[in-house]
Amino acid sequence: MITLAAPVITHTAHATSTISSTSATFTTAAITAVEARNFSVFYGYRQAVKEVNIGIKHGEITAIIGPSGCGKSTFLRAINRMNDLIPGCRTGGELLFGGEDVNAKHIDTTDLRRRVGMVFQKPNPFPKSIYDNVAYGPRLREKISKGDLDALVENCLRNADLWEETKDRLHANALSLSGGQAQRLCIARALAAQPEVLLMDEPTSALDPKATAHVEELIVRLRPTLAIAIVTHNMAQAARVSDRTAFFYEGNLVEFGTTPQIFNTPRETRTQDYINGRFG
Numbered sequence: 001m002i003t004l005a006a007p008v009i010t011h012t013a014h015a016t017s018t019i020s021s022t023s024a025t026f027t028t029a030a031i032t033a034v035e036a037r038n039f040s041v042f043y044g045y046r047q048a049v050k051e052v053n054i055g056i057k058h059g060e061i062t063a064i065i066g067p068s069g070c071g072k073s074t075f076l077r078a079i080n081r082m083n084d085l086i087p088g089c090r091t092g093g094e095l096l097f098g099g100e101d102v103n104a105k106h107i108d109t110t111d112l113r114r115r116v117g118m119v120f121q122k123p124n125p126f127p128k129s130i131y132d133n134v135a136y137g138p139r140l141r142e143k144i145s146k147g148d149l150d151a152l153v154e155n156c157l158r159n160a161d162l163w164e165e166t167k168d169r170l171h172a173n174a175l176s177l178s179g180g181q182a183q184r185l186c187i188a189r190a191l192a193a194q195p196e197v198l199l200m201d202e203p204t205s206a207l208d209p210k211a212t213a214h215v216e217e218l219i220v221r222l223r224p225t226l227a228i229a230i231v232t233h234n235m236a237q238a239a240r241v242s243d244r245t246a247f248f249y250e251g252n253l254v255e256f257g258t259t260p261q262i263f264n265t266p267r268e269t270r271t272q273d274y275i276n277g278r279f280g
């Protein structure tokens with residue numbers, strides 16, 4: 001379901017209507033966390049992502065937009081090798097993370113998935129307590145004292161803006177949470193792995209406006225510490241939260257630029273038509 005909402009327009013002192021970025025502090029020095037170079041993904045003979053070139057930077061939120069079936073989820077899943085689970089799926093070109101190709105033979109996918117966390121459209125808490133959901137990854141990874149684990153769980157729940165709502169029922173089943181709370185729990189669980197990159201595939205599409213606002217505030221707050229890529233069908237959301245926007249169409253990266261540029265002065269007609277809701 002595509003939400004065709006009007007982008008956030010602000011009126012500047014120059015009396016022109018522009019989209020304002022929430023960060024708007026672009027520095028050329030921002031470090032690229034993930035870089036795709038002529039990167040492709042195939043399902044059998046069908047090419048779902050076509051020679052894409054893009055850099056996802058630390059300290060920024062990159063929005064990935066485009067109509068259904070254009071390869072957004074496929075591209076996102078490629079970054080932490082989630083597509084490995086799909087028979088017949090293969091890649092071409094390079095996809096660099098920390099200077100190494102994620103598809104290189106020696107890459108440990110468990111470690112990669114710890115460093116590159118993912119939050120899905122549908123919140124998927126484990127059928128365990130709220131506490132155990134967050135503690136799950138750290139317990140697997142290392143021997144950790146009860147005190148340290150308690151502190152880590154609290155910290156992640158605080159960072160995911162869920163602590164106040166759950167501190168008195170940490171041992172209740174996570175399946176008792178509302179959709180918005182469950183999604184924030186999934187974010188807390190992803191944060192517990194201390195990722196360097198957070199991939200979010202339509203993280204608010206199943207949430208009501210209040211829960212969506214909550215998650216958006218959280219993403220913006222996390223921005224300085226991570227590289228975040230968020231797939232969204234909600235143009236207003238992309239305009240509100242992201243620093244850069246990538247427009248995918250039929251597997252191609254049609255246009256990539258700062259969010260104000262993409263929304264205010266798109267270079268490509270297809271970008272303009274899509275953000276104005278003419279197709280999608």
Ligand SMILES: Nc1ncnc2c1ncn2[C@@H]1O[C@H](COP(=O)(O)OP(=O)(O)OP(=O)(O)O)[C@@H](O)[C@H]1O
Pocket residue numbers: 043048066067068069070071072073074075086
């Ligand atoms: N597991 C799969 N096996 C075969 N083809 C797939 C698989 N997953 C996706 N595809 C195909 O790859 C193309 C891109 O799909 P993808 O899910 O990446 O699109 P999307 O942009 O995320 O779409 P949506 O906005 O609907 O989520 C589509 O043509 C889709 O049918």
Ligand SMILES: [Mg+2]
Pocket residue numbers: 072073074201
């Ligand atoms: Mg998708």
